[in-house]
Structure formats: C-alpha cells, structure tokens
Amino acid sequence: MSARIERLRGLIEEAYQDYPTGCGESFEELLCFELHVGNLTFVQLAEKWGISLPTLGMLIADHCNRMEEDPNINHKES
Numbered sequence: 001m002s003a004r005i006e007r008l009r010g011l012i013e014e015a016y017q018d019y020p021t022g023c024g025e026s027f028e029e030l031l032c033f034e035l036h037v038g039n040l041t042f043v044q045l046a047e048k049w050g051i052s053l054p055t056l057g058m059l060i061a062d063h064c065n066r067m068e069e070d071p072n073i074n075h076k077e078s
Contacts, residue, residue, distance in 0.1 A: 005062050012049060031063055 009027040016030055023033040034040045040048065046056040 005058060008051070008055070008059060009062075015049075027059075028063060028066075031060070 012030060013025060013027055016025065021030060021033045021037075023029050023037065034045050034048070042053060042056055042060075046053045049056070051059075
C-alpha cells in the first residue's frame, strides 16, 4: 500500500466528519455507503471526492486487497 493511498483514505474520512452517513466513519464504510446506499456510479463518486477515476480505482483495489484472506495451504493429497 502506498503512502498516497493511505493519505487519500484519511482525507476522505476527514471530509465526512462534519457530514456523517450513519453507516460508519471508516473509509470502507464510506465507500460502501456511497456506492450501495447513495447509488453513485464510479464516475459520480470520483467527481464527488475530487479525484480521478483511475485514483478511485486504486482506492477500490486497495479496499478489495484488504478484504482478501491469507492463503490457506493444504499439503494433504486429495
């Protein structure tokens, strides 16, 4: 994860402090709120947050990577 992505996540969280969604304050909760409750498209969300579409894509990819579980290696033969 890059320092820029972490900085952007923090800036987005700060921007919502005076405008609570009722769905939580973490970046993950804010992202899901805007996409699933607010029904914003990626283009609309990028515009709302004042970032480019590729930057939003990087934030979403980072979000998905954080949700991915660690591998569970099974060395037993099938």
